[in-house]
Amino acid sequence: MNTPQPGPHPTPQDSPQPGPQPSLDELRRRALAAAAPRAADGDHAITCERLVRIFSTDGIEVQALQGLDLTVDRGDLIALVGASGSGKSTLLNILAGLDAPTAGTATVDGHDLLTMTAKQRLHYRRDTVGFIWQQTARNLLPFLTAAQNIALPLQLATGHRAARRHRSRVDELLETLGITDLAHRRPAQLSGGQQQRVAIAVALANDPAVLLADEPTGELDSDTAAAIFDAFRTVNRELATTIVIVTHDPMVAGEVRRTVAIRDGRTSTEVIRRTHTDEHGTETVHEREYVMLDRTGRVQLPAAFLAALGMRHRVAADLAADHIALHPDDHTP
Numbered sequence: 001m002n003t004p005q006p007g008p009h010p011t012p013q014d015s016p017q018p019g020p021q022p023s024l025d026e027l028r029r030r031a032l033a034a035a036a037p038r039a040a041d042g043d044h045a046i047t048c049e050r051l052v053r054i055f056s057t058d059g060i061e062v063q064a065l066q067g068l069d070l071t072v073d074r075g076d077l078i079a080l081v082g083a084s085g086s087g088k089s090t091l092l093n094i095l096a097g098l099d100a101p102t103a104g105t106a107t108v109d110g111h112d113l114l115t116m117t118a119k120q121r122l123h124y125r126r127d128t129v130g131f132i133w134q135q136t137a138r139n140l141l142p143f144l145t146a147a148q149n150i151a152l153p154l155q156l157a158t159g160h161r162a163a164r165r166h167r168s169r170v171d172e173l174l175e176t177l178g179i180t181d182l183a184h185r186r187p188a189q190l191s192g193g194q195q196q197r198v199a200i201a202v203a204l205a206n207d208p209a210v211l212l213a214d215e216p217t218g219e220l221d222s223d224t225a226a227a228i229f230d231a232f233r234t235v236n237r238e239l240a241t242t243i244v245i246v247t248h249d250p251m252v253a254g255e256v257r258r259t260v261a262i263r264d265g266r267t268s269t270e271v272i273r274r275t276h277t278d279e280h281g282t283e284t285v286h287e288r289e290y291v292m293l294d295r296t297g298r299v300q301l302p303a304a305f306l307a308a309l310g311m312r313h314r315v316a317a318d319l320a321a322d323h324i325a326l327h328p329d330d331h332t333p
């Protein structure tokens, strides 16, 4: 509780003496310093704080991201879910370096996405992130074979100098994704699921720190979608790549350890799944839903919980040894 403390009232002597006004440059420097991201956190592949993206079209402003907070640990595999228009693709495009945020902070593998120059953004897109689109045809060049598609980002990064190294990287990715026998086929000779496997290999070619996928199973039937998710899990396990997948598919969201829900341009709740193996080797999966806690201590409680207990404008908060209890407001004036 922030109770005002009794104390001496300020007197004219206590008031700051008028001094020279700071220059515009000085004010700008202070504002930038205050807004600067905190020191890069070694454990986090992705950190977003109070991320804002405003689109202006025909004089109308849409606030697609409204102060979104998200951290993703290195090596994590997470699903981002949310209703249409909640801001999932906007977030993914920012993380991919395809779009720039309006305000807030966003750091991926130590790269500050707000202050990047156009040239740095180009390098970032090529070396730090891999991206997979929903439209299978958009991920691959139709006139190249699967192996040539995978080799292309390597050649763009280092030229043709390291051809032998490129070949072994292509072979390694074909094998990890179980598509070695498809190496010489063009996209039109592959099924949708096979094309997405090749697309994952293309996105991984330059060994990115983070792999981003926007509805990668949206055009696939459920069996093929499950197989693609298996491929993501294999890549995550074997190559330790951090993976963020936007999806509408509740089945897909149920397949990852962490599912983060976005609502109205903010992260709202997340579900963490833990697998427990007992002494007989039997596995059980435990699920727990969490709400986000931001740096100022704000939490967004699930609407269904609030409605169930009739909680509206305020709640009574009590601190216990290991939890905080929230009770409906029973205060009668």
Ligand SMILES: Nc1ncnc2c1ncn2[C@@H]1O[C@H](COP(=O)(O)OP(=O)(O)OP(=O)(O)O)[C@@H](O)[C@H]1O
Binding pocket: 055, 056, 057, 062, 063, 064, 082, 083, 084, 085, 086, 087, 088, 089, 090, 091
């Ligand atoms: N380029 C743009 N110009 C104007 N408004 C945009 C633009 N891109 C997105 N928006 C708006 O921002 C909001 C969030 O859109 P976004 O595409 O991120 O949602 P989404 O959660 O990915 O939706 P979906 O699941 O339907 O793809 C929407 O209101 C959308 O209309």
